[in-house]
Amino acid sequence: MATQKLYAGAKLREMRTRLALTQKDFAAKLGVSLPYLNQMENNNRPVSTTVVLALAQEFGLDVTELSSGDSERLISDMREAMADPVFADDVPPLADLRLTASNAPALARAFLSLHRAYRQTHERLASLDEALGREDARIQASPWEEVRDFFHYCDNYIDAVDRAAERFSGNGDTRLNAETALQEMGVTLTLRDMEGLRAYDPETKVLALSHRSAPQTRLFQMLLQLALLRYGDLLDATLDFAKFQTEEARSIAKIGLANYFAGAALMPYTRFLEAAQACRHDLELLAIRFGASIEQVAHRLSTLQRPGAKGIPFFFVRVDQAGTITKRHSATRLQFARFGGACPLWNVHRAFETPGRFLRQLAETPDGVRYISLARDVSKPGGSFGAPVRRYAISLGCEVSHADALVFADGLDVTQASAFEPIGISCRICERQHCHQRSVPPLERRLTVDTNERSVLPYRVN
Numbered sequence: 001m002a003t004q005k006l007y008a009g010a011k012l013r014e015m016r017t018r019l020a021l022t023q024k025d026f027a028a029k030l031g032v033s034l035p036y037l038n039q040m041e042n043n044n045r046p047v048s049t050t051v052v053l054a055l056a057q058e059f060g061l062d063v064t065e066l067s068s069g070d071s072e073r074l075i076s077d078m079r080e081a082m083a084d085p086v087f088a089d090d091v092p093p094l095a096d097l098r099l100t101a102s103n104a105p106a107l108a109r110a111f112l113s114l115h116r117a118y119r120q121t122h123e124r125l126a127s128l129d130e131a132l133g134r135e136d137a138r139i140q141a142s143p144w145e146e147v148r149d150f151f152h153y154c155d156n157y158i159d160a161v162d163r164a165a166e167r168f169s170g171n172g173d174t175r176l177n178a179e180t181a182l183q184e185m186g187v188t189l190t191l192r193d194m195e196g197l198r199a200y201d202p203e204t205k206v207l208a209l210s211h212r213s214a215p216q217t218r219l220f221q222m223l224l225q226l227a228l229l230r231y232g233d234l235l236d237a238t239l240d241f242a243k244f245q246t247e248e249a250r251s252i253a254k255i256g257l258a259n260y261f262a263g264a265a266l267m268p269y270t271r272f273l274e275a276a277q278a279c280r281h282d283l284e285l286l287a288i289r290f291g292a293s294i295e296q297v298a299h300r301l302s303t304l305q306r307p308g309a310k311g312i313p314f315f316f317v318r319v320d321q322a323g324t325i326t327k328r329h330s331a332t333r334l335q336f337a338r339f340g341g342a343c344p345l346w347n348v349h350r351a352f353e354t355p356g357r358f359l360r361q362l363a364e365t366p367d368g369v370r371y372i373s374l375a376r377d378v379s380k381p382g383g384s385f386g387a388p389v390r391r392y393a394i395s396l397g398c399e400v401s402h403a404d405a406l407v408f409a410d411g412l413d414v415t416q417a418s419a420f421e422p423i424g425i426s427c428r429i430c431e432r433q434h435c436h437q438r439s440v441p442p443l444e445r446r447l448t449v450d451t452n453e454r455s456v457l458p459y460r461v462n
Contacts, residue, residue, distance in 0.1 A: 009043040010105050015061070016041075030054045043102050073152065074101035074108045076335030076425065081115040083428030109153075116145065143249035147256055148328075150242050156329040157305040158260055164234055165227075165264035174266055175291070178222050182207065185229060189222070195383070197221050212383025216293050220262050227261035228254075235261075260303075266292050267300045273311050276301060280407040281312070283358075283374075283396070295378050298396040302329050312402045315371075318378070318394045319348055326392065332399055333369050337426040344437045345423045351375040351393035360408055362400065364420040366431050373397035374408045433461040 016026045027037040030051050039045040055061040075097050082091045100108050169177060182189060188204075191211040198221040199208045207225055209218045227235065235257045244250040267290045279285045286297045295318070304311030313331035319342060320326055328336040336342060342349070347361035354377070361373045373395055380390040403409035413419050424430030427440045436456045441447055448460040 008047050009041045009103060012037075012047070013041050015055075015059070019059070029058050043099070071098070071101040071105070072333050073330075073335050074105060074112075076429075077112055078108060079429045080337055080426055081112060083426065084115065084119070086118070143244075143246055143252050146244055146246075146249040147253045150244075150253060151256065152329070155305050155331060156303050158238060158257065159306065160234060160238060161231075161257055161261050162264045162269055162303075162306065164231055165261045166268040166270065169265045169268040171271075174223070174268075175219055178219070178226055178265075181226055181230060182222070187225075187229070191218075195387075198225060200225055210383065214293070216266075216291050216296070219291060220266060220296065223262035223265045224255075224258045227258040227265075231261060263292075263296060263300050263303075266290060266296065269304070269306060270309070272300060273304055273309065276304075276311065277405070280405055282407045293378075294376065295392075295394050298394055299327070299329075301396060302331060305331055312398050312405060314396055314398045316394070316396050317342065317348065318392050320392055321352060323349060332371070332397075333367070334365060334371060334397075335425065343424045343426070343430070345421060345435075346375075346395070347373055348375040348393050348395035351377045351395075352391065355379070358408065360412065362412060362414065362420045363397075363423045366422075366424055370400040370414075370420050371397050372400050372403055372406065372409050372412065372414070 016023070019026070021029070023037055023041075024034055027034045030037065031054055032040075032048075032051060036045065040047055040051065075094075078097050078101070079094070082097075168181075179189060186205050187200075188206045190206060190208050192199075192208045193212065194208065194210045195212075197210055197213055197217060200206070201208075207222070209221055213221075235254055238257060239250050239253055242250075242253060244253060267286075272286070272290065275289060276286060281301065283294050283297050283301075286292070287294050290297070292300070299316055301311065302314045302316035305313070315330035315332050315334050315336075316327070317325055317329075317336060318327035323342065323344070325336055325342055330336060346363065347359045351357075351359055357376065359375045361375070362370065363373055364370045374397060375393060375395040378392045378394055380392075382388050382390075398406070400409075400414050403412070403414050422432060422435070424432060424435070427435075427438050428442065430438075431442050431445060432438075433445070438457060441459065442461060446462045448462055449458065450460070
């Protein structure tokens with residue numbers, strides 16, 4: 001297999017700007033000529049091995065940052081946006097999208113924000129929404145979408161919060177540390193028969209947790225409240241950097257960061273990474289060892305992207321019974337649809353049919369990249385008879401090149417091409433010509449319709 005060339009012009013420019021160096025000075029430190037650096041920064045030439053070594057030695061750069069998933073995320077998001085019928089025949093080729101993501105990532109993000117605003121306006125008009133007549137009507141992303149994109153483009157790893165959570169947990173008992181810390185702040189901890197998971201009264205400083213919830217859920221909620229009370233300044237500083245457009249988005253993001261702290265404290269980075277590698281990422285063993293749920297463990301595995309100490313680049317997704325994605329993150333080249341559901345051929349949808357069991361799947365995306373995926377249903381009982389049960393399915397996976405490090409890959413023949421099932425991302429941007437589950441035609445293909453024939457689909461994809 002040919003070695004893939006590394007184009008990282010935007011990241012080189014960003015690093016040089018951050019160091020306040022001219023092109024001439026930067027080129028001298030890297031040991032290359034000024035024209036050569038200029039060509040690399042404009043993606044006319046790939047980053048050479050010599051430059052990669054110089055970046056690591058001269059500036060201490062984690063070279064894996066050069067090949068992070070930012071470009072792939074932008075390309076996937078732009079392709080999905082371009083699948084909107086409003087663009088009709090004016091869709092740029094994939095090569096142009098790659099150039100935009102590599103050379104002008106800020107422009108790509110601005111385009112995505114503009115398309116998101118268009119979608120929101122279109123949906124309001126389609127539903128006869130009267131928001132346009134209100135004085136406070138503005139064209140902007142919904143708070144939920146804004147927060148989702150914040151974590152998406154942070155690679156789902158928040159370094160300052162993660163390290164603070166690790167320092168808090170140390171090598172001791174996380175539950176004991178949390179109870180002690182709350183006690184030192186004058187917070188009284190109590191269990192109650194309540195429908196919610198957590199309730200904190202700032203006047204009396206009483207933190208009530210539901211005795212109906214599982215022990216790991218109670219501990220998680222305890223750590224979440226601790227993050228809000230003890231590490232509020234740290235969370236606020238991170239939120240200031242994000243510059244959210246609305247207070248609603250900022251508030252949602254603050255809860256998200258508190259959730260992040262709780263997960264990172266429950267499963268401290270270094271200890272969790274070492275344990276995951278030692279047991280070959282056995283989700284059940286990790287759940288037992290760290291007193292966490294299967295979903296919490298799977299989500300934590302997808303966040304192990306600390307520079308200089310990265311774990312396996314996993315993707316993680318959670319879907320509901322309608323197929324709607326409710327959580328998504330990918331440190332791999334596989335990027336999920338921003339709107340709607342996931343490919344119906346993916347094993348995450350079949351997890352609802354086999355409750356309590358792990359399902360394994362070898363899958364190949366249209367770009368030829370092969371993955372191994374683990375899926376399982378997740379039920380969240382209401383805690384009493386007649387209370388509604390929330391049901392989801394989660395999936396954790398990575399590129400098949402990491403199969404040796406995964407216990408759930410044992411027994412699977414990853415050398416046989418026939419073992420890999422074809423999956424996609426979204427029908428509108430999936431180029432597969434023969435798919436029995438296709439719902440709409442692909443964007444970049446022409447169709448042939450023969451009224452005298454009918455196969456699985458009423459058209460043929462050329």
